[in-house]
Every structure is written in C-alpha cells, then in structure tokens.
Amino acid sequence: MSRLLRWCLAIAAAAAIRVAAGPLEDAGRKVYAEYAGAVVPISAVVRIEVPGSGRGPQEGKVNFYGTIVGEDGLTAISATALSPFSGMLEQLESGGIRPAVSVTQIRARLSDGASVSLRQIFTDDDLDLAFLLPDPDPEKPAPKWPKPVIFAPGVEARIFDKLLCLSGTAELLGWAVVGGTGEINGVITHPRRYYLIERSFSNMTGVPVFRADGRALGLAVARREPVSQTGRGLRVQQIVWVLPSDAIAEAIEQARRAAAKP
C-alpha cells in the first residue's frame, strides 16, 4: 500500500470519528470516566440441589457483574445471577419439592485489584434484584470504594430515547468495563414499569443504564420463565430489561433496613 493511500485512509478514518462524535458520545465518555469503577466483577459459589432427584448437590462458581450503589460498597446485582431459579420457584415446585439454592463465598474485585468479601442482605425475586454488602477483612486496610452510581427517584425515559450503558467483557478480556450506546425499544408499564432495550445493546445483567444526560435510568435485570422441563433439564426463556431507578431506590432503602437489623 502506498504511503499516500495510507495517509488518505488515516484522514478518512479521523474524519469519520469526528463526524460520529456528538453530545451522546461525550456524555458517554463522562459516564464511563465517572462510573466505570462502580461496575465490578463478582464471583460466588452456588450450590443447587433438587431434593429427591437422586443426585447430590451441584456446586460451582458463578461470575457476573454488579453495580456499586453506596459509598460503603453496597452493590446491586441481578438476583438470577446468584440463583438460576430466582422468581421461578413457584413454577418449578413439583410434589411440594422445590430446588434449593444456597450461595456462599461472594467476592467482588475492585478496579484497583482489591478482592472484597460480600454478603447477600436483601433479595427481591419479583424485581430480580439483590443487594450485597461488603464484609471486609478487619485485618486488612479498608477497601477504597469507587464513586457509586446514584439511582434517584423520578428518572424516566420514553421509547426511542437514546441510552448509555456500562457493561463488561467477562473473562474473555479480563473483566474490562466497556461502554455502549443504544435506545429504548419499549416501555412496559404494567404491572411495573420496565424499559425494553436492544438485545445487542446489553445482554448483561447487574450493569447500569444511563439516560443521554448521564443520569442513571436503571439497572439491567432479567425476567425468566420456565418454558419446558424435561429429563435432560430445564429450558428457560430470558429477557434482559431495565428496572427503573424508582424501584431501585426503594429497594435500596429496604436493603439498608435489612442490613441494619442485628
């Protein structure tokens, strides 16, 4: 390739970038700079047992993202990240026997590399929302918490509104936090308000979604429904949508009250 052609391509690329840049992208960069540290990879050990199945408990490690929502490290996650049957136990009950799920060894890895132990203090299966509170090692220096994402009441959006999202690369690229833009595809209002978003925008749960003005609109959570249950396993349909900040703010208060109990 000639030097001239390479220069032309470079100029064209720079121009394209400049053309694509705009208020949304600027807001996105600001959101990323402020809140990328609040999106944290979390791991936990999940034990699932179906009583009477003849099989022993299945135990394994799960990895997912959560969003720090409090200056003390309070973290919001999707409840289904910890319990694959969250919100479905009623439908899965058979002969009075339900799958039993227990979670231990929850740990978050902060952007500075610190690994912090967490405990699950509050779970709302209907909202697919759970809260984790740090349980730091008293023998170690207190972790330095990143700036939390604030979910304030009254932050709403309409269909086709542009959105910003923070998401992650999971194991593949070392749990790096990445940003994205998208728009609202639909607004569910009944029985609760949810925002439907493009599937390609974010299929991850536990990560924050922001309006174009940089205010937190909600948290990506999931709705799961068992489609069929066969001898080979359970087929589940899942949709990821955005739980509005109103509901999250209310749940944070409930979680705080739960944490305050002895």
Added chain:
Amino acid sequence: MQRLFGLSVAGLALALTGCGRLPEDSTPSMAVTELSASKPPSDIENAIRRVYPAIVRLDVISERAADGRMRKERSFGSGALIRADGHLITNHHVAGRAVRIRCRLWDGEEVEGELVGTDPLADVTVVRLKMENRRRDTPLTVAEFGDSDALKVGDAVFAMGSPGGVAQSVTRGIVSNTALILPGGSPSLDGENVGSLVRWIAHDARIFGGNSGGPLVNSEGRIVGINEIGFAGIGGAIPGNLARSIAEQIIEQGRVDRSWTGLTVQPRLKGLEFDRGALVAGILPDSPAAETDLQPGDILLAYDGIPVNCAIPEDLPVFNALVLGTPIGKEVALHYWRNGEERETRLTTRRRDPALGRDRYLRAWGMTARNFTLFSAIAARRDNTDGVLVSSISAGGPAAQAEPAMQPGDVIVAMENEPIRNLEELEARTEKLLEGREDARPTLVAFERGRNHFLTIVRVGPAPRPDRPERPKRPEFHAVLQHLPQPLAETLGLEGPAGVRVAYVFPGLSADQAGLKTGDIILRFDGEPVRGRRPEEIAQFNRLFRSRKVGATASLEVRRGNETLALEMTLAEGADAAGDPDRYEARELDFEARALTLQDRALRKLPENLQGLLVERVEPSSAADLAGLQIGDIMISLAGEPTPDTAALEKTVKTLAETRPRYVQVFVRRGVQTLFLEIEAEWGSKDGVPSDDATDTTAPNGDASEEERGAEEADK
C-alpha cells in the same frame, strides 16, 4: 466382562422392600431344620450342615472419596465365620472400605462387626463380630477350610452366601477350571491388580449379586474358595488356601506383609528359544532389582533357588506369589540368562507398600487427599513419597475456589512456606492454623501439578453458612389458581381470554376471608381482566398481585356457577410461595429440613395445626438414612424437642452437638402415620477439622487418580 459380586443397594430397591427381618428368637431356616431330621445325609446335605450356619450376611456402609468428601455407600455381601471368637472372612470389595458393618447370622441374629484388616491385592478382608455386643450366648458355628490345591476339574462344589442381600442360599456346580485368569484384565481394587496374584477357581454354581465373600464349599463341607467374580456365566473364587493364609495373617497382625523386588516379568516370547524361565520385562527405579545387574530382556531362570517357568499368562501369578511370599529383607539369588551364558545376581527384598494411600476428608480444605506410597510415588514419577496428593475436590470448597484453583492430582508440598511431607503434617498444621478461629484463613499453599510448581491462596477453614437475605413483604394470593386452556374455558362457558379457576383456597387466610371458594372463576382483578389460557399467565397474575401493597384492598369479579359476584379482598402478607422458605442443614446428622409452606400444607392435606419441618435432603447411607428418615417426612420433633421452625431445629442440633448422645430420636409424620426413628449419630470433632475417627477410613480407599492409574498397571 467380569463382575464383582458385591451388591449395591441402588439396584435392589424393590427386593429390599420385600425383605422381612427375622425376629431375634426365630428358629433356623427350614432347609437346616429339615436336614436335621433326614437320614443319612447326602454330600449336599453334609456340606450344607457344616457350613450353612457359618454363613453371614453383611450389610456394609463404605466410604469412597468423591467430590471433595468421603461419600457413604451401602452394599450387601456374604462372609463365613472361620473362628469361634467371631472372625469371619469376606472380600475386600465387600467390606474393605467399611465404616459400619452389620452382620446377620444364619438364624437371624444381628451383630455389629468391625474391620480387622484388609488385603485389596487378594480381595480378602477379615471382620470380627463384636461379641461383647451379642445378646445371645449361643456358640458360633465355624466353617473349616479344605485344601483348595486338591480340587480337580469336575469336583462338585457349592456356592453359599446371601445373594440379593435378602437370604442365605446354596447353589451347586462343578469346578470348571482350577487356575482361571482373566485375559481381558482383572479387577483393580484400590490400585491393586488382583489377577497378578490370584488364579481363580472357576465353577458353574450360580452366584448372584451379594454372593461376594461367601464360601465355595467342597462336598466334605469345607471352604475351598471365597467367591469373588462372575465371568461369562462362570463364577470365580479366590482359592481357599490363599484366602486362609491371608486371613490368618490379618487376624494375627492386622495386616499382610509382603516382599517387594521391583522386578517385573512376563511370559517368554514365542520367538525365544527357551523352554524355561521368565522374560524380564522391567525394573523399577530405586527398587531392590535396580541394584542388581538384571536388565529387561534377560531370562530369569531361578529365584531364590527355585526354578522359574513363565510360558503363559497363567504362570505369572505363581511367580508373583513366590516373590510376594519371600520373607521381607531376605537376600535372594537370581539366576538369569544373557548373551548365551547363565549368570547370577543377588538382591535383598523390601517391604511392599500398598498401591495407594488412604483417602481422608479435609473439611477445612473442601477436598480429600492421601499420602503417597512407594508405588504411587513411583507411578507419579516423584523422587520420594513427600507431599500430599489431592484425590478429589468439592467444586465450591476452599481448594477449588483458590486462585489459582487446585485440582485432583495436585500435590501439596508446602503450606505457609513450611514443607508438607504427609497428610498427618497437613492435618496438624491445619488444626493449628484454625485454633480458636471460626472463620476461614487465607493460607499460602505451594503445590505441584506435573512438572509445574504453583503457589496459591486457599481460604482454609470451616465451610461458610450461606447468607439468608431478607425478602420484601409482599401480598400473597393465598389460593391455588388453575389456568384454563381454550377447550376447557369454552366448556365452562367462558368467552375471551379472561378467567382463571380457583383450585384451592387456604383456609383462614386473605382469599378465604374475602369469600373466595374452590371452583370460582376469577374474571377481573381491580377491574382488569385476568388472563388465564396459558400456564405462564398464572405466574403473571401472581406477579401483578404481588406488585400491590400489603394492607391495600382489591376487588375481584368472580363467577360462581351462573352467578357473578363482586368480592373485596384485603391484601395480606405471605411470601412463601414466591420466595425460598427457611431451611437448615443439620450437617452433624446428615439431613436438611425446611419450613412448611402453604403449598406444602395444601398438597399434603396437612392438619392446619401441624407444626413441623419438611425433610428435604437425607445424605445417602448416612446415619439418618439408615435410621429410615426419608425426604418428604414432616419432622415434628428431634430428641424430644419440637421442631416448629428452622430456628428451633438449629438450636436442638447445636445442643446435641455438644452433648453428643449416641441415639437421637426423631418423631416424624409420614403420610397419615406418625412414627419414631432413631438416628445412631456419628459425631465428628467439635471444630472445623474432623477428628481422626471421622476422617480415617480404616482401609485403603479410593480409586487411583488419573495420573496414577495410567502407570500403575505397567509398573507392578
């Protein structure tokens, strides 16, 4: 393909169901009663008369390392009393890994047994009846050994035992072969190749699952073999002479001593022009044979002055028996042939180690592990037996959750920068590490994986209790709803998508108080149509319902018969249908129970005032399982203390863990019946580290790791 004829319980559920227990004072079985009246006894009757009363049925709980813990398994087998003081002989694969043995004598008497010693190489185990626990003082009938070397093909033999674990039996056959080997490979037990020593007595007396360990008896009523395998319709018994000598050693010293040379031989190749000797196949490093001049390819002519002749595979066990039976530490002369001349070399035998060490459960690590033996160290190509081999790992345990995670086959060589030479050191260091602590402690661990030397941090300590997060207070509908597919809806005269049917109303709760009845069809909720043509629409309705506030009122439009009613309901709290009911894992007693939900009460038609917990899990073959506790039982009380909720259960279990009673009574409701069960508890240590009793399997245990498995056959 050969089969071991022990009997696992899993495949015998139906047969066991029909197995009645003889009362303690029952009379001997009909077969023998009738024999005593007959005259004169035939060979069969004579044989039966002499041995039948010595047959013992064994009900065995064994342990096996799997998934980071010692898993219990229940099986049945047979044995024969060989000493009046209560010693009986059986197979290693029946009772060699036992942690509990119940012995049932021919007349129905049940006596607890204890493992005296075991020999996986010959698949022979000796168990002793705890005579001090016998409730009778009648003398035991003892079977005598005959001379198995005197058996000839065609001789009549009788296989005796407890096939199916349900009864004693005798079958008749003839000896088909006196030196059976299994060309396709013989059983490997705890890493030992049984066929390297044993040439089985093949016979066609029918044997079944559960016959393992039972005697093969000649027409004189003497034991000439111990039944072990079945192969293409032929039974295979360990020769009585071999079994007897091993049993005698075990009774005398609790173990079997054998010599080891590190020399392996194979049958002579057809192309070699020799009519005597054995082909030297290999010499293990650091073995007595490695210190001699012997090389692979030499022809071994004599061992300790005894001519060697290995022309066919059947000859190998004879040579192996010769070597294994040499006194330990004896210097022996080896005559061999190389390059056209006969030569001599000498070696001093060494004590033969077991193939594998014993697996032990390290709860604080979430793994099982074992020491290296000389063989397993050689097989793993290690310089010595230092280190601890991880044999299995619990996926959620500390070892698996370490970063980097540990795996089965890893060898722990240091902890907190101090070398770890064996399991005992690892256990002692763990105990010291956790002294006075209730939480896990991050610990620096060095381990080897193949040639790689890794470091990791393991959070060593008691397994954490799972979090019990609080859940929001949400209203509950307090009725079971049924969706109405289109044809059913049409039959009921419903038009459009609305309408769900009430299948049950929980008495005394909000739906009942609102006047809802079973059979009602709910058309509208707060003015909105209630859709119900598909199952998921019921879940959607419940979610809608739960989105309301507790204490609010809601209107229901209901069709009852031909009437349409308007009902008003006050929304009341009750999250148990959607949430996860409280549960408690009584680890000390190996069961888990949870709170009863409204659904449980409805489905099981439980009395409204019944207070109890639903048993959801019972560890297979555990004390709770043996006591008869079943999934689905409603636990009403434990050790006399009511168990209305998980908090009460937890309190009682913790108290029991302190007082450690041997027997714990459980009162349960099962169906419409109530019954008492009695758990014979096995209490571990009070800290997170199990006591020796809890970890020591008392017998070589576990399968070879992948790394060991590949090498062990070739190396021995």
